[in-house]
Amino acid sequence: MTNPSPVPSRTPSEIDGLANAFVQSAVKLNPFGATSLGIPGYDHLVTDFSPAGIEARASLVRTVLADVEALTPVDDVDVVTQAAMRERLGLDLELNAAGEEHAMLNVIASPLQEMRDVFDVSGQDTPEQWENIAARLNALGTSVDGYIESLRYAASRGQVAAILQVSEGVKQAAELADPAESFFTSFVSGPAAAAALDDSSSCAAIRKELEFGAVAAREAYGRLADFLRDELAPQAPTRDAVGRERYALASRYFLGATVDLDETYEWGLEELARVVAEQQSVAEQVAGRGASIEEAVALLDADPSRVLHGTAALRSWMQETSDEAIRALNGVHFDIPAPVLDLECMIAPTQNGGIYYTPPSDDFSRPGRMWWSVPPEVTSFNTWREKTTVFHEGVPGHHLQCGQAVYERETLNDWRRLACWVSGHGEGWALYAERLMADLGFLDDPGDRLGMLDAQRMRAARVVLDIGVHLGKPAPAVWGGGTWDADKAWGFLRANVNMPEAFVRFELNRYLGWPGQAPSYKVGQRLWEQTRDAAKAAATGRGEDFDIRAFHARALGLGSVGLDVLKDALS
Structure with a gap:
């Protein structure tokens, strides 16, 4: 295999210095974020989710944004950094002013989950790392109590998540509080802890602190479950839709771009129809002329060569498929x-059905990781559905994208390498990567290609669903007519997502409680493709051949930025 030549050194600018200092100040105020980024020194601490903690982080952002606006860029890298920080930090302040941070509660991406998920990326190889985990577990109640304080403050201002999100939050918190079911119970006594902690007296002390910490964490989540059930739920609205004003802000945040939401909704309907038509064509390649998509799916599901049994086989297949893609x-x-x-x-x-990626640490001592959260009732897996998922989460998807940014130490500052993440850029690239792998011939097998289209169909469907429900748009007659709501969305999603019912239900709950995020995948892909096509047209207009490999290298070398910033940087 060949590897790129070392990146030429670049003298850090004043803007770089400001961005680097911002990261160091930000992680002091968000130790969970420090652990996620792989920045050492904070793994024993917890993040303050109280109104005071939120205000401290907002105050830092205000100061840094004012400082970066006052500086003059010295090169093109600085121009992008300034534009990206203006866009990201400005939106952070808009969300703060709107009270969105204080009220944040949903089934997948709120402090409720963050306080648990941070342990997935915590170092677990040495006694010192487990000592940090023990300290963090014992202090977790501080984070939980601060979070309750913020939710209570938001409620006093009339900002409460919909009852569906609160009710699901009660279930999640109650499970984490249950000694028999809690992640914390199994975590501190699991194989990773056993492998790292020997029989010495010092390790015995750490094991005891871990036991205390698990109890403390469970009790904290018990307090959260009680608060959500007894105090917040009675104040929660039944309506899932957030309305156009809140949705437009969320859409800008997740895309890093401003789009016409009504045009995007209509495009989503057209894109869904296009993907379904392509699926039908491929289904006939699988199951014969005139075969339906459902018949092709049934044939593929019954093919023993495309079935894996057990999570060990799944993990091995994921690793082999990823390694083969990287080599190729x-x-x-x-x-x-x-x-x-x-x-x-x-x-x-965890066992909630999600599939996700965590980037490498700053020094690559923690590698990039693709995670599959398998529900306990799921024991078999169809490779035809999931090959495209490996490309999405791995290479050329998230792993290449995020790993490349971390690697660009000689060019990019720490904020751009490590801390900036825009969903539309990241998830849009991952969908772009799936389609790219099909174009490059890696999904020529009709079953694998049908799996890619199956995933693209779901992403197109949720553009329609997400915008439709949250903006209260008219639903097409084929999906019930009238105004989009959760019930119509359920039938629509069941018809367009070829997954187990429990997975589809979780997905719907996610969209209802996290407005604007789900469309950022497919809309992000659209904006990536538009940016590429514009670059190709410009090259052609200059009489040059378009070098797509160079385009990808340049684009990924920018790190994760808003899609409007990306378009300007590559134009």
Whole structure:
């Protein structure tokens, strides 16, 4: 395999210095974020989710934004950094002013989950790392109590998540509080802890602190469950839709771009129809002329060569598929830096059905990881559905994208390498990568291609659903007519997502409680493709051949930025 030459050094600018200092100040106020970024020194501490903690982080953002606006860029890298910080930090302040941070509660991405999920990326190899975990567990109640304080403050201002999100939050918190079911119970006594802690007296003390910490964490989540059930739920609205004003702000945040929401909704309907038509064509390749999509799916599901049994087989297949893709792409379609060649495929300790990626640490001592959270009732897996998922989460998807940004130490400041993440850029690239792998011939098998289209169909469907429900748009007659709501959305999603009912239900709950995020995948892909096509048209207009490999290298070298910033930087 070939690897790129070392990136030429660049003298850090005043803007770089400000951005680097911002990261160091930000992680002091958000130790959970420090752990996620792989920045050492904070793994024993917890994040303050109280109104005071939120205000401290907002005050830092206000100061940094004013400082960066006062500086003059010295090169193109600075121009992008200034534009990206203006866009991201400005939106952070808009969300803060709107009270969105204080009221944040949903089924997938709120402090309720963050306080637990941080332990997935905590170091677990040495006694010192487990000592940090024990300290964090014992202090977790501070985070929980601060979070309750913020939710209570938001409620006093009339800002409460819909009852569906509150009710599901009660279930999640109650499970984490249950000694028999809690993640914390199994975590502190699991194989990772046993492997790291020997029989010495010092390790015995750590094990005891871990036991105390698990109890403290469970009790904290018990307080959260009680608060959500007894105090917040009676104040929660029944309506899921957030309305156009809140949705437009969320859409800008997740995309890093301003789009016409009504035009995007209509495009979503057209894109869904286009993907379904392509699915139908491929289904006939699988099951014969005139076969339906459902018949092709049934045929593929019954093919024993496309079925894996058990999570061990799933993890091995994920790893093998990822490794093969990296070997095939490196030096041919992408130049992959040596540290990014390593990707670990993991079975997640949770069991909610999600599939996700965590980036490498700053020094690559923690590699990038693809996680699969497998529900306990799911024991078999169809490879035809999931090959495209490996490309999405791995290479050329999130792992290449995030790993490349972390690697760009000689060019990018720490904020752009590590801390900036825009969903539309990241998830849009991952969907772009899925389609790219199909175009490059890696999904020529009709079953694998049908799996890719199956995933694209779901992403197109949720553009329609998300905008439709939250903006209260008219539903097409085929989906019930009238105004979009959760009930119509359920039938629509069941018809367009070929997944177990429990997974589809979780997905719907996610969209209802996290407005604007789900469309950022497919809309992000659209904006990525538009940016690429504009670059190609510009090259053609200059009489040059378009070098897509160079375009991808330049684009990924920017790190994660808002899609409007990306378009300007690549134009």
